[in-house]
Amino acid sequence: MTERDGMEREGACWGRRPVIGAGLALVPWLVRPARADDDPSELHPQPGDRLVFLTGPNKGHVIKPDDLPLGGPQVQAYPQSPDGVLRDGSRLNLLIVARFDPANLSPETLARAAGGVVAYSGVCTHQGCPVNAWSDEQKMMVCSCHGSTYDPRDGAKLVFGPAPRALPHLPLKLVDGVPVVATGFSERLGGESA
Template sequence: MQMKTDSSCCNCSKPKDPGRRSALKICTGALLGLAAASAHRTHAGEISDARPEIGDFLVRTDAEGGTQPLTISDLAVGDKPILAFPLEPASGAIKSGSRLNKVIVFRVQPEEIDEDMRRNSVEGIVAYSAVCTHQGCDITNYVPKDNALICFCHFSQFKPTHGGEVIGGPAPRRLPVLPLKAENGRLVVAGKFSSKPGATAG
């Protein structure tokens, strides 16, 4: 006597649910996407806080919030200084996560710059930390007639043609220099800050 088998009781004979498989693929893709986005944000955050490195561009923020790489032609002797941040070309990340990366950039007569500072400048264009070494206030002003960068919090004064040396006020040390070079007309970081920016000891 032959025994009948009921194929309906066998799980392997049931058709697979294509909808469930698609849902699993979508969920897996979404999780991988979130993980990648999180890793990208973490990496971007690390770059944003990092100090300027050789090869970084200098960029300023325009009125619409866009970024513009600084070029030699953007600055003329006597123009108001420009505040800028470094940008890593490989990632396009602006290093604005720390205010200690803010630099003040302007142009003076090249013949006024001393020999040491001349090596760190481009056609009379110099860049310094925009954070005072006294108590960390922002420095935004250059007074050509006095050849002085001035912090209006406590009136510390620095001589930009001579490596940011202190020429007045309570600042305990000179302003850190950010060395520059030019590549295809763009201003590019040529070295690290000459000393630690901010109100801490260099």
């Protein structure tokens, strides 16, 4: 566990608090601007970061929409800064990324997708296991620890299992045909005790 992960648990959380007020909707958790003494590998995804394959034949390569199978399954990834720093210093930075026909995405999910590509936290909101399995029958992402099942076409909402909430959503935008981080995560990262 890094010091920064500990801060997440304790709620210090880099000032990335949801802002709710009269007449205001929930807005994405704010991304604290990087400081000179930050370890860039531990920073959570920053606007402009690209997504990089964690495993497989494309390991280490920047994800482009056509690299992903249409309709799933998801791939695991980490954010990478524009100058090439892989942000793998926090286990909470694990991402899962998939591509769908935009016509099959909910309006909220479509607004956060780029070229049909969606990105979520890869850390289960139950007890923090990686969400590393896929149900081809349901077209949904599954945590293999206790079976929590999330719908990637509808904001990774929980459809089955013990997890208490959806996976945090990482909004994307297309820059020169490449999905990059648009804003911070939609919610707090990690499981109930992580």
